[in-house]
Amino acid sequence: MPVNEEFKPTIVAFCCNWCSYAGADLSGTNRLQYPANVKIIRIPCSCRLNPMFVLRAFQRGADGVILCGCHPGDCHYTTGNYYARRRMTLLFSMLDFLGIERERTRVEWVSAAEGAKFAATMNDFSATIHKLGPNRRLEDLRCRKD
Amino acid sequence: MQERLKQKATQLLENGTVDRILGWKAGEFFYDLTPAVFTTKEQIEKDFVFNVFAGANLSKYLIAESRKGGKVAAFIKPCDSYSFQQLLKEHRIWRDNVYVVGVQCDGMCDAAKLGDGVLSVKEEGENLIVDTLYGEKTVLKADAIADRCASCKSKKIVIFDELIGEQGEETENDRFGEIARLEAMSPEERFEFWRGELSRCIRCNACRNVCPACSCEKCVFDNANSGVRNKAAADSFEENMFHIIRAFHVTGRCTDCGECSRVCPQNIPLHLLNRKMIKDINELYGPYQAGADMDTKPPLTNFTVDDCEPSIVHERGGQ
């Protein structure tokens, strides 16, 4: 797929309320830059991420989906992120099995203190998706903005 | 075998062990059995059948049957017994109302492999004597065996009140061979493969409705308020979405009975999606067989602090 110079990937970042959302906040107050096309959706815990949300994000125009949560061991609800970890591993594996580019999905643990990591993660993820080009294999043509 | 099952069914009704029998009813031809409930000796005498086409997994019917009051006896084959136990584990079947008669199975046949015009079939040892509109022919049972049975995972009946035939063991099989072949492809090839398969989907929901692991009272895809009901599957995305969510929702609960692929009118190999998840679970979280016992925690409601990170999917590159 030719990389469109104008292509600005849409990234949906699901962030847990307790760590990663606060981490995103911190990167903002620290004036760290990350692409404006990263759309953050706050969820109560990384474990709240229903696989359907990931698919729906792709359907509605996301080119990459990333889940950010508390580091393993630091979950506000003690164990939520451990369950999320298994779920996302298997979901990503299934998407990969279906031939959807595996680089389009990612999980990263970002604590409330890691504003810099949040910005770096988003910059890196965005660059990866930019290289991949727009999501075509898991897109709904009815939602394409032409 | 059929006679032994009939005798058992009659006996269980007559001695008052159960009020109803869940089995298979004869059809127009030898191969078109319908799951059915019998309540009298006469019905059993007239219509009860068990043969190489009794492939339908009866365990899912027990969700409803066990709630109807009275007691029901069900004939459960090895692979059905895994589904049955998995449903028990999920508290979907009322165990006290079910009497399980385990039935050993040598593999079921696929009527589609007999060709057109089949008027009747007789089992004779290893052969099927097939009478067709265009003459009689002999087909080896082994040649007509259903694909899922050719890679049978176990002949063990994991739960029963009584057994007909021998208890079996888990079997050597190559059921993950197909998965490995797909994993070895490039993502582009896999994408093409699955587009080719899933684009045939007619959204009849047979795979979902037959699945013993799919036992939600109301499926999210039937719920107008869910925002994802996609009866008008106008875009290929919706085929992908349905099958990903279907397979993911049964991940860790799917026993690999293969009913989804058996019933698909378009012959989509749906079991491959489920099997991929089983293979992953085995490799990443340790061997697990849904329905094998009542105690082991299912992999998706369990974890260890040392679990691999989701990035493993990137690192192993498709495998």
Added chain:
Amino acid sequence: MKKIAISQLNELFSAISSQKMLYIPADDGAGAAKFTPWAEGISLTDKLNTVRSAKDLFFPQVENLVNFKVEGTKIDIVENRDAAKPFVVFGVRACDCASFDILDRVFLSDPVDTFYQTRRENGVVITLACSRPAETCFCGVFGIDAADPAGDVTCWMDGENLYWRANTEKGEALTESLNLTDCDDAAVTAQQEESRKILAKLPLNGLDLSAFKDEKLLDVFNSPKWAELSESCLGCGTCTFVCPTCQCYDVQDFDNGREVRRFRCWDSCMYSDFTMMAHGTNRPTQKERFRQRFMHKLVYFPNNNEGIFGCVGCGRCLKKCPIHMNIVKVAKALKEEKV
């Protein structure tokens, strides 16, 4: 009667498709037959019939009826129906061809469904007589002669030749544009005789539908047999979706945030949300849904359509039902009942 050698079939398809879009039954990835747009390299299936019926070409599973563009409080209605494209469908069996008469009664009666009407007007149907029917075939019950199907053109095939007879003006027009040789009826008559011998032997051809009479409507409806018959029904839509005469549909809107797209899609009376209304559904269990399907085909439809049953005996539901419950079993069970 005209003919063309089987070895020339590719040239025939090529000649037709140079004028109009041509669909022929060809094998899909799973080895099952499907009406496929013809192109060089696509060859005729050797299967008796397609899994999905020829209905798909006139009444597709999903079609975009209209779109609504929403800007503030302004709504623009955007008509986007396909331009009428003439097409030819080759290899339609007698049963599927008969299903068009049933669909016509639904979609072409007032108010006319113009989407369907356009496709009917633009489609040329070339039927292919059956010489090797399956055990599940019972079109004879509905007065359909599989050895002499209707359609704009009727074809017969033997080992050497394809025989061709135009039946309608549309068929004549197509015939004139093709390079076919004149021939007599002898070969076709001989094949028909053979075919009819087999058709007479079909086990389900004697199916008795006399129990389904207008005056017995309530008796059939209230028969206790329905509970038993529907007991193992999975509630999937396989039978309705492979059926050439099922014509129920739903209309669904898809909102992508900028516009609303309105789709018509097949619906199935087997589904729990079929004819869902504000108060809920009036067929709360599978028994009522199951009964609806067969009452519609065997009682309601004939009552409204001069006794014509809503079934053509193609046997797809017999082949494809996951639990092998079907119209034949239902008809036989209800016949035993003293209704």
